Amino acid sequence: MAFNRMESATYLASLLARGFSRALQERGQKLGFAPGQFPVLLELWSEEGLTQRQLLDRLDIEQATMANTLARMERDGLIIRRKHPNDKRSQQIFLTDRARKMETAAKEAAAAAEQSLLSGFHRFEKELMLEYMRMALANSARQGETS
Template sequence: MAFDRMDSATYLASLLAKNFSRALQERGHKLGFAPGQFPVLLELWSEEGLTQKQLIDRLDIEQATMANTLSRMERDGLVVRRRHPTDRRAQQIFLTERAREMESEAKEAAIAADQSLFSGFRRFERELMLEYMRMAIANSARE
């Protein structure tokens, strides 16, 4: 049986994720964040003071990956860690002023990256694709 990668949803999703990451990387680099840091920033813009474990659970990221991401974000001046007030083993993650100030520009960069990938799509086509992507993600979560 012949395998055409351009008929493979798995291959295409991987390629699309890589292209989105590249589009966001170009825009994010100018602001001072990497694509892998963006989901963490989104969570912290929504709710600061989360622990590493809470971020791992919310973003479904491996512990080692999250630890490395947070270390880089701390090094880059985007987050600070503080001892948790009631759990001595945990640390809470807070945004720096620099990270707080870049929120609107970072979200605009992500929207611009989206728009560049959806260039030429009619509105209903974009909405349909997003709905199909959500359905596929929901299906994969059930496995």
């Protein structure tokens, strides 16, 4: 039995993720952020002062990946870290003024990246695709719980 990668949801999802990442990278680079930083920015735009542990829990990212992402964001002037007032071992993460000012443009860049990849989709097709993606992600989360 031959494996047809174009019939594989896993293979296609990987290609699609890379496509979205590339489309966001092109737009985000002009604003000063990388695609891997965007989920962290979204969380911090929603609620500043989170700890690295809270970000890990919310974003389901590996510890090493998160540490590298935060170090790069700090280096790039997007975040600052401050000692947690109640937990000497933790640091809270805050956005810089630069990162706060780019929120609208960054969200618009992400929407434009999505639109470029979903060009030609009817609204209901996009909604169905998103629903199917959420279902697959829920299955993946359940699978992770039973592993």
